[in-house]
Amino acid sequence: MIKVTLVGTGGMVPLPGRYLASCHIEYQGKALLIDCGEGTQISLHKGKISLNKIDTILITHCHADHVTGLPGLLLTMGNHGRTEPLNIVAPRGSSRILNSLLLVCGFLPFQVIISELHDTKPQEFDLIGLNIKSIPLRHHINCLGYSLELVLRPHFQPDKAKKYNIPVKLWRLLHGGQEVVVDDRTITPDMVLGEPRKPIKISYVTDTRPVKLIDEIVKDSDLFICEGMYGNDEMHEGAVAKMHMIFSEAANIALNAGVKELWLTHFSPSMPNPEEYKDSAANIFANTVIGKDLMSKTLKSD
């Protein structure tokens, strides 16, 4: 079970009731934050989201609307007595910027570990029990898109286990992928497990022009969270110049990648009511939702 909350849905400039880009993802009592724009800690507080559970902050890129919430958030974590190290994962070249930004924090009672990811090729790693992939995007500076997958083991099938007279105490080992020996016979996991299961997948893409790698990382997502900087198709030229996307571009990615649901976020301050433009996306990809601060969803396995 993974809980996803949009913490902030603004791009560039916060508006009353709309903080800047951030997304909170919780799984089994631990959490990741993607981006930390201005106001993130206020929105987390409003949503009663615990800061203690945040294990890692994934940064898409070091533009102000994605990182300036960091010093305040980290200071508050310190005031709450955090001693656990905090990981920050960001694209290549970010450490210098992030370290400078965090200078204003002075002393923090916990370690901040900054790691950099490739900016030219995809990368894969694990965090809080989820498999994370990053890809380079096309923006003014190094910027990454992420996907997060919960890999699900096939269901254990007791009927089959009983047929082979496997003692119940060995079931857990088989379900975990180990072979066991019963009456001199080797039982392999595939003999007692069901069909492979599709992982639960979330993808997060902002700020960028559409690039081919996005289709791959977004493919078959249960939830695709994507920037929709501008709603109106007439803003296409402006979006190209500013290296952002319009609603219809995000919707086309969702359609081609076969996702279940699209959430739009990172709205331009020139668009205080993005709902007005919903049809630009929904006419292409019907299951489009216009993001709002503190909107959340729990994704469950079947």
Ligand SMILES: [Zn+2]
């Ligand atoms: Zn941005």
Ligand SMILES: [Zn+2]
């Ligand atoms: Zn940006």
